[in-house]
Amino acid sequence: MWSYEPPLRAMRFVIDEVLDAPADWPRLPAHADFDADTAAAVIAEAGKFVSEVIAPINGAADLEGCKWTPDGKVTTPAGYRDAWRAYVDAGWPALACDADLGGQGLPLLLNAVLNEMLAAGNHGWTMYPGLLHGAYECIKAHASPALRERWLPGIVSGETLATMCLTEPQAGSDLGQVRTRAEPQADGSLRISGNKIFISGGEHDLTDNIVHLVLCRLPDAPAGSKGLSLALVPKLLDDGSRNALRCDGIEKKMGIKGSATCVMAFEGATGWLIGEPGRGLNAMFVMMNSARLHVAMQGLGHLEAATQNALRYVHERTQGKARPAPANGLAASMTVAPQRGGAAGDPIALHAPVRRILSRLQALAEGQRVLAYATAQWLDRAEQHPDAAEREKALGHVELMTPLLKAMLTENGFLGASDALQLWGGYGYVHEYGIEQTLRDSRIAMIYEGTNEIQALDLVQRKLLGDEGRRLGALLDEFAAEAAACRAASEACDRDALGTPVLREFATALEDAIVAFRAGAEELAQVARDDPGWPAAVAGDVLKAFGLVALAWGWARSARAAARHPGDAWYAQRIVIAGHGRDWLLPELRLRLELVRPCGRELPWLVKA
Template sequence: WLATMCLTEPQAGSDLGLVRTKALPQVDSSYRLSGTKIFISGGEHDLSDNIVHLVLARLPDAPPGPKGLSLFLAPKFMPDGSRNPVFCERIEEKMGLHGSATCVMRFDEATGWIVGAPGRGLNAMFVMMNAARLHVGLQGIGLLEAAWQKANAYAQERRQMRAPERGTSAAEADLIIEHPAMRRILDTQRAWIDGGRVLAYKTALKLDVIKHHPDGEDKAEAERWCSLVTPVLKAAWTTQAFNGASDCLQVFGGHGYVREWGIEQIVRDARVAMIYEGTNEIQAIDLLVRKVLPDGGIGLTTLLQQLKRKLDGTQVLHTAVQAQVTTLCELTRQLVQANTSDKALAYWVADDYLRAVALTLLAWAWVQIGQAIEPGTQNTRWSQPATALQHWVLPEFAMRMQIISARLP
């Protein structure tokens, strides 16, 4: 069986407190669910024998807002084989991601059963939501990888003009992979892909620690990592998936805008990842407003300082990461202090703050990559994206710091 997450409604996008779907209790301990949900991935299909809908709805005596939401399970087919009155009204025609149909779902007094305690629906749903956010972050990395592979293959065979560093050759034109403009695009995306993978895999290992490690302190450290890094992975790498895929389309020139080459599909498909499972703006607010500021910045500062202490070396990238950690920790302290008098400030700068954290983690990830390469090894596979990281990616950190600092009192 496959399942759905039925949260969103026409009037309630990211603001789930506005959900109106009703759940009426029955004498047999079941509930009758009535309402409309939108953007439901896999809401109707014949790929499995049954579909289990997990539905946010309100009990008759529920208070308004998110605290009034409970979670219910409503299958497409009942245990006796009869059809539950859950219907797909239409399939939404999306900009991209056509391989995953999303449906408008109507519940006409459908039978369901409550999951967990009344009024705790969002708490239960966020178990799935946090996992989905990590999946979407990985989807961003995967889409960017797919775009890079297409663009890199094209650049290895397409000849256009003379490359400035090639001098003269017998060929009528040089491969575009030899042009600095193309190298910059491709190496920059490679830096984001490889660094993102390091962070995603480290997060997967931390999830295993949370689930299996016997030591409570190690579990707490892993929970801190997952809590703080999940919104960063989701937001920063889905943003890069779209922007980077668009840059990869540029490698194709006019051919990139033509469907037969396939790169335009990746650009369209990547755009939705910035929106669903909580928009990237909501991820930024989650990081700064809900996770960093409430504990006075201690959690994030502790995580960053731990990463900094594990850096041993004086290489350029090591020094850059250490400087970024110091700057970010000081800025976090200033934001915590400013938040006491200006509650709106954090919402204004949340996106820039998340981006700064992402750039710091990305730089740290590349230190780990550098340490894993055997000393003395000359490998352009790693050296070229590492150079791109330093020249064209990390300078953005200073810009983000300046934007945030300009708003501080």
């Protein structure tokens, strides 16, 4: 009853036409020989792998879960090991790794597409390779040549998996409270002792070895986050013996039951320093930022899977009588227009509340895909562009978009799954129909890799206010350029199939959103000088407002690309979906910006009952 079909055409539309990525690759030396046909072939193979290997084991693995035994061993659900072997044999872990390190050297944009598919097909399984690329980036950037030579080949190939060991029982998001100790040894190694919790893939049966990247504290290190260092601690040492670490249990969780979330004990385990002493967070942030973008793709994947399954169901489910559809308008432009039923009733796809819900989910999924892929494209530019100014500008865009995408896409993944479940009615509440698992699985993405509240604080305090609006101004200028492009294109392509001046409307809506957000950000900066606590109180509203402006840009870009194909029903539907976002979702921007203004409001203090 539940299936996932990778939306290959929609993905290629964003890559090839909305973002024009194939024209960008020749400007990046590492990708100069990469082209649209090769990208299409890679995406098609990824879609085939996910739909044939990963997605079919999703539901059964949710029921089976992982098994832990008192000797510290963890067994993953049936099919997981075979799927991992197939994943490694196909070379997917090496997709975006440097060619001179054994990787395929493909753009990070392609890795983002792969991650969306994997999360949509099987979130629990995807947790095991989910941190692999971040570990690769961290070790490549900060480890000694000896550690890079020893560990990167296995990580690139997928023969060795990796974890990120941050959290401790007394230290959740406040990493300055970490107590795990690192004692230097005469041979240059460290002895790591401490306990970590919520460690995804801390123990499993997919690979023989696991590399743990562990936040720890050297002797005489200062208190707080400035005293943290980072160590590489393998499960198995080079002589094949087991290191002094073990899994003391796995969590019984609300979702992603196929992922082993482990309690880890390090009891004098052998490890090696990554980076400089006391600069552990600096090294770890490479992995954390990679993980946050990966988690954002989980949110997008959940939303896509929920939307396409709900869309199929509402065309099949008949109930009640709907008002007749007009001969012209939205119904006439639908790619698959539902037919009115007989005595059993009409497809519920014809009912206005159902149309409202699914149109919202479609607009979010398609708009967010543009934002996620654009951020991956900027990340490629930040790493590969030969011009330093272009690298700096692209990096600024990525720094702003990372907390936004992590928070917005995961929230919409969960809330979208909840809205979609409503369309099944009572059937949605039972396991056989699949959506209840998606709802449970998607909830964790709002919590880990920094809760969404932390992402909002990061966006507002460090990214928007921290540099006096420099990065924000540059990104809003990029958004404004799209509004100008839409307005210019409206002269050549003025009306869509519905007879509306579509591109001009997108241009105006985006221009107005940019002006409003600029004014709101400037006012917030002024208020923060007198009331430094106010930005924290409204950070979530600022993030949502910023997300709506970014979505307005994504919808405008999609509409302009689709408008180049007049008379094509599939492209017309892209304009309809983007137009729904513009007309029904974007108006929320006014509310969010109004909440950002102080206007005498105060947050109450919470008192125990």
